[in-house]
Amino acid sequence: MKMTVWNSPTACRFALSGLIMAGVIACAPHYDPNAPALRTGYTCCNLHFEDDWISDGNYGENPFIAAGTPVKVYGYSGDCAYAEIGGRKMRLGHDYGRNEETLQHWVEKIVVTKDPKVRLAVFSPDVREAIRMGKVSGGMTKEQAIMAVGYPLTSETPSLDAPVWNYWLSSFDRYQLVWDKQGRMQVWADPGIKAKVVHSPGK
Incomplete structure (x- = not known):
């Protein structure tokens, strides 16, 4: 392969x-x-x-x-x-x-x-497409977000139980995945960065 x-x-x-x-x-x-x-x-x-x-x-x-x-x-x-x-x-x-x-x-x-890929096959079509593109989307679980964009840096996010996960689009452009107590995720970033990391179905 x-x-x-x-x-x-x-x-x-x-x-x-x-x-x-x-x-x-x-x-x-x-x-x-x-x-x-x-x-x-x-x-x-x-x-x-x-x-x-x-x-x-x-x-x-x-x-x-x-x-x-x-x-x-x-x-x-x-x-x-x-x-x-x-x-x-x-x-x-x-x-x-x-x-x-x-x-x-x-x-x-x-x-x-x-x-x-065994787990990927059971996700919804929108989530599968986001992961294929290397982007996150609203409603993703932690497992799905990791599959899409990898693990957050442990130097900035020591625990996956943390409510905020830190990522970088480049060495200067940071974005954050923010989790509520129900495990629902939001993306915090400048609009230009957010547009590059969030999958919008149909686009």
Whole structure:
């Protein structure tokens, strides 16, 4: 199965200096294809990337790998893991949440053993379409929101029980998913950002 990728309309803005500070250069760029996989499974959710780098920042403006893409994790180096995702060599970078969780715990969150496409198939058509587009929509559950836009950064949202989840469209553009006590979700963001992250059926 080949990796499925949808491109964001906004150009990627990661700067090389920022990647160096985040520890990208310290991560091994290759893996031994003859080595046994340390973990196999599927992408938990839509994972945004630049080149071969998937960060826990998961900036929404970057293209993404679709939830349910097969993954094999071959090793760990510094603050990242190296893997094969949909037949492509990728690096999983634990850039921001190092103080809140270990690299291995983060990798176990984003590389799951059960294919999320099984769950995706039972969601409503509007929710399935939003997830396919990498966007959120009103009425989504926490499970569905994670599948659509990934986990919120643990450095900014240490617990999924928090009423506010923090996300970034880019390094400058933040939006928030706000949950009430009944688990209903609203999106808080500037209008321009909100228009890019919220799915409107029929558009």
